[in-house]
Amino acid sequence: MTVLARTGQPLAPDRVHEVLARSILVDGFDFVLDLRRSAGSYLVDARDGRRYLDMFTFVASSALGMNHPALADDDVFRAELAEAALNKPSNSEVYSVPMARFVETFNRVLGDPALPHLFFIEGxxxxxxxxxxxxxxxxxxxxxxxxxxxxxxxxxxxxxxxxxxxxxxxxx
Structure with missing residues (x-):
């Protein structure tokens, strides 16, 4: 059995495009997203720290912007999200407490009594x-x-x- 382990070798942001180009088509933005320092409507280039106003929002899939404090600063939420992402259960067949809490919150915030049934699609x-x-x-x-x-x-x-x-x- 092969076990993958971290090499402990950090990858410099200025090498990201070079490394990716060896294996995938790299025709996206000339930009390396800094996932930690980007915040709200601003994206930070990890290579030089420059901030850019985000008018792209990952093809309109990032409505709250980067690192929204209600999500990024909530340690309980982040732990639950990491656990779900790590295991990625098929929620239509296997049920969990986080899924039930999500559905309960969704109904409370966005639910419509005239439309009592939900059907979630990913992708x-x-x-x-x-x-x-x-x-x-x-x-x-x-x-x-x-x-x-x-x-x-x-x-x-x-x-x-x-x-x-x-x-x-x-x-x-």
């Missing part, structure tokens, strides 16, 4: 897949209620072009 591709399934199901039921063949609700509009937005703007 963009799975979210799109499930959104399409919901749309097909709704359209089929809508058609059936009007006496139309439910199979007509199973088609997807396909736009060609560099992006959906670009294609949509060409379809006047």
């Amino acid at each position: 963009g591709a799975l979210a799109v897949e499930n959104a399409l399934k919901v749309a097909f199901d709704w359209k089929s039921r809508h058609n059936q209620a009007r006496g139309v063949d439910p199979a007509l609700g199973t088609r997807v509009l396909h736009l060609r072009g560099r992006s959906t937005a670009a294609a949509a703007t060409r379809c006047r």
Whole structure:
């Protein structure tokens, strides 16, 4: 059995792109994110300490910014998050206290009594897949209620072009 151990050798931030380029396509930003010193809406380059206003937000997935104090300074939260991330259980089949607490909090803060059921998706591709399934199901039921063949609700509009937005703007 092979055991991976830390080498104890730190990696200098100015070598990050070089090391990554040996194994992956490195065509992102010329920037090395400092995960500790970046805060709020500012990202810090680990190579030189320069701060940048974050207008990227990791493709709009970082709504709270970096190291939000309500999360970063809460030792109990961080420990629970590390434990869940370390083990990454499949929450749809295996249940845990942190998951139950999350669902309880989600319902309390964002819940809607008219929509009592939750369905969580992790990742963009799975979210799109499930959104399409919901749309097909709704359209089929809508058609059936009007006496139309439910199979007509199973088609997807396909736009060609560099992006959906670009294609949509060409379809006047």
